[in-house]
Amino acid sequence: MGNAFVCESVFENQPSQGVAVYCSDGRFADHFDEFVTQSLGLTCCDRIVIPGGPAYLADHPGVEADGASLLEQIKFMVEAHNLNRVILIMHEDCGCYSHKLGYPAGPEQQQRQADDLAMAVHVVRDVCPNVSIECYIALIDGDQVQFQGGQV
Numbered sequence: 464m465g466n467a468f469v470c471e472s473v474f475e476n477q478p479s480q481g482v483a484v485y486c487s488d489g490r491f492a493d494h495f496d497e498f499v500t501q502s503l504g505l506t507c508c509d510r511i512v513i514p515g516g517p518a519y520l521a522d523h524p525g526v527e528a529d530g531a532s533l534l535e536q537i538k539f540m541v542e543a544h545n546l547n548r549v550i551l552i553m554h555e556d557c558g559c560y561s562h563k564l565g566y567p568a569g570p571e572q573q574q575r576q577a578d579d580l581a582m583a584v585h586v587v588r589d590v591c592p593n594v595s596i597e598c599y600i601a602l603i604d605g606d607q608v609q610f611q612g613g614q615v
């Protein structure tokens with residue numbers, strides 16, 4: 464197996480404080496992490512990372528099975544870790560929306576993402592009635608990323 468890589472990060476066996484659902488897009492990975500830990504203050508946060516993030520929770524034709532699977536995963540995390548926070552994050556210029564769901568990057572995509580987040584809140588609340596749900600969108604601003612949104 465060769466030499467093991469030993470992480471600098473210390474392993475802290477602390478309970479998770481929430482679950483964040485966001486897109487796999489690697490361009491935003493550091494920003495999602497920074498936002499969840501620094502802005503939301505979740506020092507330990509579970510993550511469900513899939514293309515499009517919460518997109519499949521909305522009613523897009525042909526991806527109903529993905530939506531059901533994602534919802535089941537969220538429910539599992541909430542129950543298994545006794546969580547009371549669910550964080551749903553979309554991002555600008557999402558390839559899942561442009562390549563799979565039929566919404567090219569731009570205002571139409573962002574409007575659909577906002578609509579999808581509103582729908583996702585209801586879907587999550589149905590299966591996890593006791594959690595607080597937060598929705599955010601990550602927007603590109605030059606060489607920076609800013610997050611807008613909050614608790615709903």
Ligand SMILES: [Zn+2]
Binds near residue numbers: 487515516556557
């Ligand atoms: Zn994406």
